[in-house]
Amino acid sequence: MSVRVVIGAQWGDEGKGKVVDMFAEEADVVARYQGGANAGHTIVVGDRKYVLHLIPSGILHDNTVCVIGNGVVIDPAALMEEIELLKSFGVSIEGRLKISHKAHLIMPYHKLLDQLTEREQKIGTTGRGIGPSYIDKYNRSGIRIVDLLDRVRLEEQLREGIRQKNDWFRKVYDAPELDVEKIVAEYLDFDQQMDDYITDTTSFINEAWRSGKTILAEGAQGALLDIDHGTYPFVTSSSPTSGGACTGLGLPPTAITKVTGIVKAYCTRVGAGPFPTELEDETGEKLRALGAEFGATTGRPRRCGWLDLFALRYSAMINGIDEIVLTKLDVLNDFEEIKVCTGYNVNGEPVKYFPSDCGTLEKVEPIYETLPGWNYELRSGESFDDLPSETRNYIRKIEEEVGAPVRYLGIGPGRDEIIVGDLEKVG
Numbered sequence: 551m552s553v554r555v556v557i558g559a560q561w562g563d564e565g566k567g568k569v570v571d572m573f574a575e576e577a578d579v580v581a582r583y584q585g586g587a588n589a590g591h592t593i594v595v596g597d598r599k600y601v602l603h604l605i606p607s608g609i610l611h612d613n614t615v616c617v618i619g620n621g622v623v624i625d626p627a628a629l630m631e632e633i634e635l636l637k638s639f640g641v642s643i644e645g646r647l648k649i650s651h652k653a654h655l656i657m658p659y660h661k662l663l664d665q666l667t668e669r670e671q672k673i674g675t676t677g678r679g680i681g682p683s684y685i686d687k688y689n690r691s692g693i694r695i696v697d698l699l700d701r702v703r704l705e706e707q708l709r710e711g712i713r714q715k716n717d718w719f720r721k722v723y724d725a726p727e728l729d730v731e732k733i734v735a736e737y738l739d740f741d742q743q744m745d746d747y748i749t750d751t752t753s754f755i756n757e758a759w760r761s762g763k764t765i766l767a768e769g770a771q772g773a774l775l776d777i778d779h780g781t782y783p784f785v786t787s788s789s790p791t792s793g794g795a796c797t798g799l800g801l802p803p804t805a806i807t808k809v810t811g812i813v814k815a816y817c818t819r820v821g822a823g824p825f826p827t828e829l830e831d832e833t834g835e836k837l838r839a840l841g842a843e844f845g846a847t848t849g850r851p852r853r854c855g856w857l858d859l860f861a862l863r864y865s866a867m868i869n870g871i872d873e874i875v876l877t878k879l880d881v882l883n884d885f886e887e888i889k890v891c892t893g894y895n896v897n898g899e900p901v902k903y904f905p906s907d908c909g910t911l912e913k914v915e916p917i918y919e920t921l922p923g924w925n926y927e928l929r930s931g932e933s934f935d936d937l938p939s940e941t942r943n944y945i946r947k948i949e950e951e952v953g954a955p956v957r958y959l960g961i962g963p964g965r966d967e968i969i970v971g972d973l974e975k976v977g
């Protein structure tokens with residue numbers, strides 16, 4: 551009986567897809583608990599690359615049932631496209647996908663609003679309608695999956711929702727109105743397509759947990775993009791932190807047995823917002839090129855920088871990270887020296903806690919320690935003991951600063967490109 555929550559410990563794109571796929575080999579249930587199709591989780595199997603946006607990253611293992619929990623906001627068009635793509639790759643979905651009837655829907659007006667507000671707000675969102683859909687949820691005016699089941703009521707809700715938003719588009723943005731009839735027809739059709747998957751996932755997952763099944767909760771985005779704890783306002787509109795798994799799935803906090811933090815061996819960020827260790831020079835470009843740092847959802851180049859251990863310590867605190875999976879360590883294979891940030895100075899004085907306002911975060915000066923690189927190609931099948939002392943030193947530094955053991959090392963995008971630590975020795 552176990553519930554392991556896998557979270558991104560930085561600003562997203564840490565390699566959650568690959569890691570969840572790895573753990574899913576021994577899981578019964580894999581569940582997404584927040585976010586939506588803003589996520590892009592990559593799994594590479596042989597020469598095939600799967601990028602999942604809404605469907606949990608356990609779907610490639612037949613032994614799992616995949617759950618899209620109540621905390622997720624679902625764009626039915628994106629979901630259907632993803633299901634069709636997986637089917638075309640020969641992945642069987644039937645009986646293996648369960649969608650919470652309490653999850654909220656993303657409507658075409660949410661996507662349009664996301665794009666229109668972005669003109670002024672400049673958060674650098676993915677444009678997938680995530681923020682506007684959560685706004686309606688918290689405003690208690692959202693349309694939920696369960697509403698798809700009552701066609702008459704759905705039609706009423708859709709017409710009212712579109713009418714209100716059209717009013718808004720016209721008055722505030724001078725934007726063209728959305729076609730009510732087209733959207734109503736489209737969503738009534740989704741109702742039929744999604745019917746087989748819609749269920750009470752809260753009861754399903756609780757029964758699975760109580761009957762001793764192994765459950766993996768898959769976070770999207772990352773802790774520093776959390777609506778409460780991230781670098782607000784440059785955040786997403788949900789709770790990617792481990793606590794989000796409880797509200798986003800309806801599992802009690804006492805069910806969680808382990809929190810696995812996915813940490814990229816350096817830092818990246820897509821979109822706007824403070825990034826103290828960002829490298830806007832050729833070292834940053836080298837990281838981007840070697841790490842193929844381009845968004846899995848939008849294709850945007852990711853901003854790159856050195857590993858920020860100060861931010862990571864904060865992330866470990868708010869998530870309760872029990873163990874670390876250190877990904878993309880191979881990207882650092884050929885650096886003479888590698889820097890890590892261990893603290894921030896403001897006006898020459900070290901700050902005690904991770905700043906909560908972006909104004910301060912924008913002006914902090916990172917305090918760096920320089921560690922020697924290893925100039926060595928890490929290979930699967932090696933043990934932690936076989937690694938060059940410089941690599942072990944880097945890992946040890948992370949463990950010390952974060953206060954959690956590094957149990958797995960990602961050394962390439964492929965499914966098997968992972969080094970598993972000796973659980974007795976590490977930490």
Ligand code: GDP
Pocket residue numbers: 558562563564565566567568589590591592593594841842845846877878879880881959960961962963964967
């Ligand atoms: P996610 O959103 O956290 O699932 O991460 P993404 O899929 O958006 O981005 C991670 C990228 O790094 C993907 O292209 C992965 O295939 C790739 N990747 C994952 N782990 C490793 C690793 O250990 N080494 C390398 N070189 N690439 C990795």
Ligand code: IMO
Pocket residue numbers: 558561562563564588589590591673674675676677678679680681769770771772775784785786787820821822846
């Ligand atoms: P995965 O799950 C990296 C970022 C966007 C933007 C901010 C708000 O693949 O790690 P949103 O569309 O959510 O309103 O955008 O959050 N963002 C991500 N960055 N990885 C992600 O997901 C992200 N999802 C959203 O770039 O800065």
Ligand code: MG
Pocket residue numbers: 562563564589590591592846847
């Ligand atoms: Mg991603």
